[in-house]
Amino acid sequence: MTIQFNNETFRDDYSFSNSDWAIKRFPFPFHEDSYMYSVNMEQHRGGPAGSVYEKRFDVDEHYVAEMRDRALVLADDPLRCQSLPHMTLAGWDLLELIMVSKSEDYPDLFELHRDGNRWRWVNKPMGIDDTFTFLDETTLPYGPMEYITRQAQGDFCVLDQRDDMLWMDAGMVTTQADWSLDFDIGMNFFEWHAPVPLAHEMGIFQRALKFLLNIQQGSPARRLNWTMTVNPLLDTSPENYHKWGIQKTSLTPENLGAKQHLRVELQTFFRLPRSNALVFPIRCYLCSFQDLMTMPKWGRRLHRVVRDLPEELATYKGFIDNRPMMLDYLSQYDDGLSTSRGIWPDLETEPPLQR
Amino acid sequence: MSAAPQKTKSGAEQIEVTVSAVVPVNDLVTRFEFSRVDGQPFPTFSGGAHTVVIMNDDGRRRMNPYSLMSDPADTSTYAISVRRDDAGRGGSLFMHTQVKVGDVMTLSYPVNLFSLDLRARKNLFFAGGIGITPFLSMIAQLERMNGNWELHYSVRSADLGTYADDLKTKYPNNVHVYYDDQSQSIPLTDLLDGQPLGTNAYVCGPKGMIAWVHASAKEAGWPDAQVHSEEFTAPQPGKPFEVRLCKSDMTIKVGENESLLEALEREGVDAPFLCRGGACGQCETTVVSHDGEFIHRDHWLDDDQHASGTKIMPCVSRFVGASLLLDR
Ligand code: HEM
Ligand code: FES
Numbered sequence: 001m002t003i004q005f006n007n008e009t010f011r012d013d014y015s016f017s018n019s020d021w022a023i024k025r026f027p028f029p030f031h032e033d034s035y036m037y038s039v040n041m042e043q044h045r046g047g048p049a050g051s052v053y054e055k056r057f058d059v060d061e062h063y064v065a066e067m068r069d070r071a072l073v074l075a076d077d078p079l080r081c082q083s084l085p086h087m088t089l090a091g092w093d094l095l096e097l098i099m100v101s102k103s104e105d106y107p108d109l110f111e112l113h114r115d116g117n118r119w120r121w122v123n124k125p126m127g128i129d130d131t132f133t134f135l136d137e138t139t140l141p142y143g144p145m146e147y148i149t150r151q152a153q154g155d156f157c158v159l160d161q162r163d164d165m166l167w168m169d170a171g172m173v174t175t176q177a178d179w180s181l182d183f184d185i186g187m188n189f190f191e192w193h194a195p196v197p198l199a200h201e202m203g204i205f206q207r208a209l210k211f212l213l214n215i216q217q218g219s220p221a222r223r224l225n226w227t228m229t230v231n232p233l234l235d236t237s238p239e240n241y242h243k244w245g246i247q248k249t250s251l252t253p254e255n256l257g258a259k260q261h262l263r264v265e266l267q268t269f270f271r272l273p274r275s276n277a278l279v280f281p282i283r284c285y286l287c288s289f290q291d292l293m294t295m296p297k298w299g300r301r302l303h304r305v306v307r308d309l310p311e312e313l314a315t316y317k318g319f320i321d322n323r324p325m326m327l328d329y330l331s332q333y334d335d336g337l338s339t340s341r342g343i344w345p346d347l348e349t350e351p352p353l354q355r
Numbered sequence: 356m357s358a359a360p361q362k363t364k365s366g367a368e369q370i371e372v373t374v375s376a377v378v379p380v381n382d383l384v385t386r387f388e389f390s391r392v393d394g395q396p397f398p399t400f401s402g403g404a405h406t407v408v409i410m411n412d413d414g415r416r417r418m419n420p421y422s423l424m425s426d427p428a429d430t431s432t433y434a435i436s437v438r439r440d441d442a443g444r445g446g447s448l449f450m451h452t453q454v455k456v457g458d459v460m461t462l463s464y465p466v467n468l469f470s471l472d473l474r475a476r477k478n479l480f481f482a483g484g485i486g487i488t489p490f491l492s493m494i495a496q497l498e499r500m501n502g503n504w505e506l507h508y509s510v511r512s513a514d515l516g517t518y519a520d521d522l523k524t525k526y527p528n529n530v531h532v533y534y535d536d537q538s539q540s541i542p543l544t545d546l547l548d549g550q551p552l553g554t555n556a557y558v559c560g561p562k563g564m565i566a567w568v569h570a571s572a573k574e575a576g577w578p579d580a581q582v583h584s585e586e587f588t589a590p591q592p593g594k595p596f597e598v599r600l601c602k603s604d605m606t607i608k609v610g611e612n613e614s615l616l617e618a619l620e621r622e623g624v625d626a627p628f629l630c631r632g633g634a635c636g637q638c639e640t641t642v643v644s645h646d647g648e649f650i651h652r653d654h655w656l657d658d659d660q661h662a663s664g665t666k667i668m669p670c671v672s673r674f675v676g677a678s679l680l681l682d683r
Contacts, residue, residue, distance in 0.1 A: 038635070038636070039630070039634050039635040039636060039655075040629065041629065041630045041632070041634060041635055042360040042629045042630055042631070042635075043360070043631055085474075086473035087473075089473060135499075161470070162472055163580045206654075207635075208634065210634060211635075211654065216368070216464055216466050217398055218368035218398065218464040219368055219464070221632075273398055273399040273400055273401060273465070274400070274401050274427065274496070275473060276404075276467045276470040
């Protein structure tokens with residue numbers, strides 16, 4: 001498999017775009033015409049060929065550009081990457097997990113050659129060829145977590161597990177949906193989830209935590225989460241809210257289809273071997289409304305989901321003010337026909353828009 | 356939300372191994388060493404992890420957890436030490452009397468319910484008898500990280516001091532052994548007093564010893580979170596049971612090595628699922644009637660629902676008894 005990497009930006013001129021291939025494999029997050037929080041975890045052991053669920057760490061056409069964007073964020077604000085001193089071993093675990101997975105899953109893009117603790121890592125898309133000593137920090141330009149997550153799409157939270165609890169003790173967070181690692185560092189599972197509406201009362205977090213504590217080596221899990229972003233902006237951080245918050249007011253009925261993006265996070269969970277920590281990669285996929293509307297089923301469904309979403313969720317996700325304008329746009333793509341079950345676009349079997 | 360759930364086996368991943376060595380350590384304890392059938396390296400693990408050994412005892416399945424005592428960084432072998440328990444359920448007797456070099460067995464992937472607190476400035480280990488085994492891998496891990504540790508190890512006698520001499524020879528400054536038959540005992544109160552800030556204590560041994568360490572530490576003002584003990588929740592192999600399915604109009608048998616959910620899938624019954632781990636609620640199934648006991652292992656239903664006997668989560672829960680009728 002060869003991937004053509006896009007030359008694109010997630011800021012300023014926003015030249016980001018999805019190819020037809022990327023639209024087709026976009027992880028549309030709604031399996032039915034409505035949405036509510038649930039304990040939506042499943043095993044992460046592959047998925048349909050070509051889908052974003054197939055590999056342990058999905059690599060797509062945005063890889064090189066996303067890594068460039070991450071480097072810019074870090075240059076501005078080094079606190080986006082933090083690791084408490086006891087988390088270095090977990091960082092090595094993560095480095096190994098990503099290097100082994102990527103070199104096995106994408107042998108034409110990544111190579112890992114191991115001779116005892118002497119490792120050679122080749123990352124062809126980014127032009128990297130480094131030799132280092134595993135578990136010896138002095139042989140890498142950054143700490144192990146920072147080194148490898150500068151070369152892996154998505155944010156990474158590394159959670160220490162102690163006293164039947166998860167603690168956010170390390171992370172690389174530059175593509176987040178309005179939360180801050182610097183604020184959450186050292187917090188536990190219930191503390192960092194405190195701002196989320198409704199889910200606590202629904203018992204979702206207790207059950208989710210029990211499931212996560214029990215995730216074992218070799219048995220990773222995953223779930224999807226989603227929100228809305230105006231402009232294809234990866235770094236929607238509280239630190240930079242003054243820069244991107246105002247862009248939400250730039251929506252007009254004319255530009256909405258191009259500017260309004262559905263933002264989906266493919267979240268995975270892996271137990272790390274040496275440290276017994278848990279890593280939580282949060283991979284962000286963006287797709288403009290106008291691209292989503294090329295799949296008739298997604299058009300019908302997105303309209304119904306956005307229309308019926310409880311106010312608390314629309315407020316928390318930050319699009320309550322723009323919801324009426326979004327609905328005006330989306331309603332053009334909802335002809336009232338029923339939709340097939342599941343998340344897949346079913347382009348061959350779902351009827352085209354009846355208008 | 357439900358993305359692309361896969362019908363995979365629930366529970367921990369497993370590894371096929373060959374017994375590469377059986378080494379008597381003393382009158383009660385034997386060490387078993389394993390290599391992988393497929394020649395691949397073993398997964399690395401964290402100090403204090405255990406593996407579940409799956410035994411085929413003349414058609415009867417036994418599953419016993421044993422601490423991995425080998426060096427976690429050595430991926431060529433796994434080793435466990437088994438104490439013969441003549442009064443036990445038989446797993447250790449099977450290991451001692453039946454298992455020979457060359458036998459093929461199945462191990463689970465490593466699971467750690469007794470891991471080191473990697474923030475600890477100092478690690479204070481209390482071991483009693485065969486409870487020494489998790490500390491062997493912890494010590495190997497800490498030695499590699501230049502960690503600070505101290506072991507206080509209580510044994511019945513010099514003859515039954517499993518690995519005591521090896522440890523004393525290798526780490527004369529860190530290891531303290533106490534012999535019951537010489538009326539020696541761990542000076543616990545003194546040891547708990549005056550440890551540097553940020554010390555964590557770990558205990559593995561007989562139940563009474565674990566309780567003693569917890570109680571003494573509490574009395575000495577230690578925070579609970581800094582006193583760790585191993586709690587084995589031994590996985591119980593399920594007994595086979597029969598289920599009558601109303602909607603599908605069939606009776607199916609759930610084998611000991613599969614979950615109720617897997618049995619439903621095997622028979623082609625449409626059974627929803629997502630997490631396969633008792634948390635998501637998708638597989639919730641209504642019980643029409645039952646005569647017997649449920650073994651509920653999910654986090655989805657609450658205690659009242661468990662007690663009521665009207666719901667079951669087929670991905671993790673089981674049943675023992677005369678009859679079970681499900682609305683499926
Ligand atoms: C250990 C792994 C996890 C980490 C590190 C994590 C982290 C976070 C963070 C930082 C937020 C943003 C909170 C804020 O507004 O400041 C969040 C939101 C949320 N999390 Fe988690 N989470 C984890 C696992 C889970 C799991 C397993 C579930 C549920 C089943 C879950 C459900 C949610 C929900 C529903 C939200 C609100 C999202 C939205 O509406 O956009 N999380 N999580
Ligand atoms: S499949 Fe999730 S609770 Fe059974």
